Amino acid sequence: MNVSVRGAVMLFVCLTGGGLIAQQTPAPAAPPPAGAPAQGPPPGPGGPGRGGRGRGIQIQEGEECPPGTTEVRPRTCQAPSMPPPSIVDYRPRSTLVTAEHKVPKAKFPAIDYHGHPGQLLSSADGVASMIASLDSLNVRLIVSADNMSGERLQRALDTVRGTPDKDRVRILAGIDFRNVGPGWAEKAIQQLEADVKAGAVGVGEISKSLGLSIMKADGTRLKIDDPDLDPIWDACARLNLPVFIHTADPQEFFEPIDYTNERWLELSLFAERRYPADRFPRFEELMAERDRLFKKHPKTRFVAAHMAWYANDLARLSKLLDELPNVSTEVGAVLYDIGRQPRAAREFFIKYQDRLLFGKDSFQPEEYPYYWRVFETTDEYFDYYRDYHAFWKLYGIDLPDQVLKKLYYQNALKLTPGLPQTGWPK
């Protein structure tokens, strides 16, 4: 047995039966210096890291390796000989050498249809600092989807109009879905008409709380396709207002939070993103309600935020778009799904080039260039901006110019007559 002494760390290893017992004083073991041969105890029943043929833990075909071990040969599992890092501490440096094309500015002027400027619209200084960031990214127009209505909307509109950048911002109107019941629709339509008169150019972002948590006046859950809401959707069609709607959240947020859940880290970090079955409707139930809503109002134009949460299943999203010509979709916060399937995504973006809008969601200027790089380059295996969304790498999908123009601004302009329509490239 090879017992190594390194610094103050001593490892005593006993092989007992089929198991490995490591005692450390003090814990944990320090990593060996670079270039040093791997030392330490033999890695348990599997032998010294050369495959340990026949000496690992044997499993049957179709079985999984026991926790703490990995399959080193077909049906043979072995535990690492060093304490494995947690997923937050494992940060391997890629040794891949390949072409890199960082894209700080979009190739064509972009409209961010999923803007959350929030407080930045409450002062001229806020607007100016936001516009400076947008200039550095070639985002020409930001659409505020902050669900504003009444006085709050009016104040934001006044602030923007008092700046030299008044044509760089447009605002969507919110709808208050609390207390839906008799008389609700008339009031909601009145408010919407007033908001449009004030300058709102569409409706949104209708938040995920519609469906997930908002209750009706009678105490039942307000379903997304509740007939009491029908008049407001018809009003949106009559007023020629696109409806920007976010429904539910990624599918995995509704699943058990075990080690097979690909959003485990995010769900562990953010407790409010967990939707356990005993407290929330299921993902499929919400998708069905939303898709029925789209179908029930063919004259109302809907923009499903976050690629309708079907970006991980482009065939399903294709089917939705094929069946419902009144629906477009927006790419905010699902870049991790687009960039992990570059061939299928490219094909999808080309086929549905008239149905896709650019949007970023959370306003973090340093994150937009990741979108440009995925959409515009052929780069391979590059970092995403949030490890907790995606522990994998992204690939560029290299969209043709004509598709980029539609995605970045032409589709948004067509869908939303209230946006500044002049001065865009042909």
Ligand SMILES: [Zn+2]
């Ligand atoms: Zn949003």
